[in-house]
Amino acid sequence: MxxxxxxxxxxxxxxxxxRRGDLQARLIGLAASPGSPDLTGLFDEIRERGPxxxxxxxxxxxxxxxxxxxxxxxxxxxxxxxxxxxxxxRLDAWAAPGHLHPVAPPSLLATEPPEHTRYxxxxxxxxxxxxxxxxxxxxxxxxxxxxxxxxxxGPVDLVEAYCGLLPVTVIAEILGVPPEDRRRVxxxxxxxxxxxxxxxxxxxxRAVDAALVAFDAWLSDHLARLRANPGDNLLSRLAAAxxxxxxxxxxxxxxxxxxxxxxxxETTVNLLGNGIALLRGNPAELAELRREPQLWPNAVxxxxxxxxxxxxxxxxxxxxxxxxxxxVRAGAVVTTVLAGANRDPAVFADxxxxxxxxxxxxxxxxxxxxxxxxxxAALARMEGEVGLRALFDRFPDLRLLPGASRRGTRVLxxxxxxxxxxxx
Numbered sequence: 001m002x003x004x005x006x007x008x009x010x011x012x013x014x015x016x017x018x019r020r021g022d023l024q025a026r027l028i029g030l031a032a033s034p035g036s037p038d039l040t041g042l043f044d045e046i047r048e049r050g051p052x053x054x055x056x057x058x059x060x061x062x063x064x065x066x067x068x069x070x071x072x073x074x075x076x077x078x079x080x081x082x083x084x085x086x087x088x089x090r091l092d093a094w095a096a097p098g099h100l101h102p103v104a105p106p107s108l109l110a111t112e113p114p115e116h117t118r119y120x121x122x123x124x125x126x127x128x129x130x131x132x133x134x135x136x137x138x139x140x141x142x143x144x145x146x147x148x149x150x151x152x153x154g155p156v157d158l159v160e161a162y163c164g165l166l167p168v169t170v171i172a173e174i175l176g177v178p179p180e181d182r183r184r185v186x187x188x189x190x191x192x193x194x195x196x197x198x199x200x201x202x203x204x205x206r207a208v209d210a211a212l213v214a215f216d217a218w219l220s221d222h223l224a225r226l227r228a229n230p231g232d233n234l235l236s237r238l239a240a241a242x243x244x245x246x247x248x249x250x251x252x253x254x255x256x257x258x259x260x261x262x263x264x265x266e267t268t269v270n271l272l273g274n275g276i277a278l279l280r281g282n283p284a285e286l287a288e289l290r291r292e293p294q295l296w297p298n299a300v301x302x303x304x305x306x307x308x309x310x311x312x313x314x315x316x317x318x319x320x321x322x323x324x325x326x327x328v329r330a331g332a333v334v335t336t337v338l339a340g341a342n343r344d345p346a347v348f349a350d351x352x353x354x355x356x357x358x359x360x361x362x363x364x365x366x367x368x369x370x371x372x373x374x375x376x377a378a379l380a381r382m383e384g385e386v387g388l389r390a391l392f393d394r395f396p397d398l399r400l401l402p403g404a405s406r407r408g409t410r411v412l413x414x415x416x417x418x419x420x421x422x423x424x
Contacts, residue, residue, distance in 0.1 A: 003205045011199035017056045023049070024060040024335055028199070031311055031410045039311075040352060043340040052326040058314070058333035059326075062340025064347045064365065066324050070334050072370035073323075076315040079103055079110045080333045100216045102195055102262065106255045108375070116371065119256045122241060122248070123375060126174060126234050132378040135170065139383060142169050143390040152422040155401055158391075159418045163272035164190070164265070166387050170379070171264030175257070176226055176233030181218070188215040189262045190269075196411040219258050234260070264376055270309035270407075270414025271300075271384045277415065278303055278354050279392065280400050285356045286392065293389070300384040301361035305342045306354050308366035311413045312337045339413070341365050395422040 017025035023046050030037050043062045046053055051063040058080070061067055070076050103110050108119055125131065146162055146169075156162075168186045171177075177185060191211035194204055223239055230236035235257050241248065248256070279286045279299075289295055317332045328334065342364045343351040355361075367374035374380070392398065401419040408416075 003200075003202055007198060007200045007205055008202075011201075013057070014199055020056075022055045022057075023053055024055040024058060027060070027312075027337070028410055031413070032197075032199075032408055039339065040343060043337065043343055046337070046340065047344070050326070051324040052328070052334070058335050059328060060335045060337065061323075062337045062344065063324065064341040064344035064363075067336040067338065067341040067365055068369050069323055070315050070336050071313075071365070071368055071372065073321070075319055075321040076317055076334065077112045078313075078315060078372055080314040080316055099213050100219075100251075100255055100258055101212060102192075102259055106252045107259050108256060109259065109372070113371065119248075119252065120375065122238055122256065123234060123260055127376050127379055129378045132382050135174075135379070136382055136386065138173070139166075139170055139386045140390065142166060143387055147390060147394045150422060152395065155419050155421055157417050158276060158420050159269065159273050159415050162391065163276070163387070163415075163418070164269050166272065167265035167268035167380075167383050170383060171261060174233060174264070175235045175261055176231050177222065177261070181222070184218065185215075185261065186265065188218065189266055192262065193266055193407065193412050194409050197409055199410075215258065215262075216254065219254050219261075223253065223257065260375070263374075264379070266412065267309040267374075267376075268380045268383050268387075270412060271303065271380055272387050273415035273418050274307040274309065274413070275300065275303040275384060275388045276391065276398075276418060276420075277400065277404065278307060279388065280398065282354045285354055288356050289389075289392070290396070295356050296385050296389050297381070298358070298361055299356040300381055300388065301364065302354060302356055302358050303384065303388075304366040305348070305358075305361050305364035307413065308339050308342060308364065309412060309414055310366065310368075311339050311411055313368060313411075336365075338365050338368070398422055 014025045014028055018029050023042070027039065027042055030039060030042060046060055046062045051061060051066040053060045061070065101107065105111050106115065106119070108116060111119065143166055146165055150156055150161055164186055168182055168189070172182045172185065188211050192208055192215060194200055195208050195212060200208060223235065226236045227239045230240060238248070238253055238257055285299070289299055312335055315334050315336065317328045317330055317334065319330050321328055323334070342348070345351050347363060348358070348360065367377040399421045401421055403417060403419045404415060405417045407414055
């Protein structure tokens, strides 16, 4: 029943709408297609229709100004299951899972104040810019160790051997995950990544559902171990705070801890893989970084702008309102296309060009905006800078090989495989 309501019915409806020319439906279909399709042309089609385009299921926007307004407005709340009367809202409510899910309450992705504020306060201090900078030296050591383990004589899948392991090792240390569990957590996180999508096949749905159930079970056991033997890590503090009466139920604790753990590496895997591909595809820009390594932080911002780890996010309108002159009624869903806003010509000159010197690269919206601005943005930026710089410093002649493949997910955007020869 859950698969039928949340995936089979929407998939059929979206395919039919795409055949009729619905722009959002076409975007969803193209985003999940094999290979690495260039979505810029479709972004432009949407942009030509105005700042907010009404479709069969939702409004869609690729306007930087409209995206920022929707994401920061109190007239909208996160997700598409916010109790509205629209089709997607009803489907989301009917298909609510019985286990932890990243887009179901009490996940930070699906809650609003005051609950969202309470959950977020417990973890914010770990991800401040100052706290993250204190992790830089350890992250550099992890990157060096991973690069030491690579065989420069033969081909290597950089996603499997480097892009995945660097962020999962960092977040695992922050959260007290023992070394012997980290591969398992990475596998479960990767398997559960399509859980953010609608329209999964029956086979995909079962695999994702099994991964979510397994991750929930692992997390419950891990938190129980930390309660019994607390350490100097975030999850131990979260568990202790719950026992000390802060008010998190066991479900709230698992949802908060699980999202921080999974989000702590899933999007950064994409950031690293996308960055490697962009830099190898733009050798002149890579040469600029070698001449002026102080440009690396800005280069990471440009990677985030050009090929963001998250394609889009949804919001539900709580009350009748207007967005840049377009009236939006309560219950309507707005799909904010982050990648499209990052290529808005009103904000980014020569928007298609990958430019490590771009002065306003940081104006991208790849980390969302407003109260749901990515909690781990500072960590992702630091890991992106350390990870990319370490790789290209160690292997300056790195060459990508045929066989690269993108993930089949619609929301998360990145590489599933990125084969390379380290000494090209």
